[in-house]
Amino acid sequence: NAGVTQTPKFQVLKTGQSMTLQCAQDMNHEYMSWYRQDPGMGLRLIHYSVGAGITDQGEVPNGYNVSRSTTEDFPLRLLSAAPSQTSVYFCASSYSADAAKNTQYFGPGTRLTVL
Amino acid sequence: TQLLEQSPQFLSIQEGENLTVYCNSSSVFSSLQWYRQEPGEGPVLLVTVVTGGEVKKLKRLTFQFGDARKDSSLHITAAQPGDTGLYLCAGGRSGGGADGLTFGKGTHLIIQP
Numbered sequence: 001n002a003g004v005t006q007t008p009k010f011q012v013l014k015t016g017q018s019m020t021l022q023c024a025q026d027m028n029h030e031y032m033s034w035y036r037q038d039p040g041m042g043l044r045l046i047h048y049s050v051g052a053g054i055t056d057q058g059e060v061p062n063g064y065n066v067s068r069s070t071t072e073d074f075p076l077r078l079l080s081a082a083p084s085q086t087s088v089y090f091c092a093s094s095y096s097a098d099a100a101k102n103t104q105y106f107g108p109g110t111r112l113t114v115l
Numbered sequence: 116t117q118l119l120e121q122s123p124q125f126l127s128i129q130e131g132e133n134l135t136v137y138c139n140s141s142s143v144f145s146s147l148q149w150y151r152q153e154p155g156e157g158p159v160l161l162v163t164v165v166t167g168g169e170v171k172k173l174k175r176l177t178f179q180f181g182d183a184r185k186d187s188s189l190h191i192t193a194a195q196p197g198d199t200g201l202y203l204c205a206g207g208r209s210g211g212g213a214d215g216l217t218f219g220k221g222t223h224l225i226i227q228p
Contacts, residue, residue, distance in 0.1 A: 045216065058214075
């Protein structure tokens, strides 16, 4: 199993550009989530999904969209990038929706810079 | 969202010393998790504590969940350079985990040879 994969690993955008961060898992996990990690702020939840077709907002959802058309994939879309979205983005998955009692498997991250 | 405060934020000690990292909240959690993250990688789960007063050991690492389930600690005995990393505690955003995790800001630990 590859686990949780994320692409790209690095990305530089100009303000106003759009892009999609890809996340895929091959463990048949129902629960998937996106976090951003900023210095001094820890990891903050952006969006999460408890199964295909079901998504919900986390702590910092503004400026980001998600969809979950399949169990395997959970892309994160930046509609109009802003410098405040410069961060490292992590995708995670787990077997069940009780995130606090189940192992979250994290991808290697995407480092995004918005100029 | 329930908040988790970690202390200390940074810790640099010599190999062989003992240390304790704390994770505190004013709210009750159904469970707390500890993760370790190395540079350029995602966090990796170390342990989940569920029962108030629970103690779990992972080699030289001892994890404790407070009796009131509002706090947790990580104690490392005889720290080694390989223990260097960012340690994160996490709990359910609303106390449980159905709506995702909230993380503490982390403790940057450096073990010097």
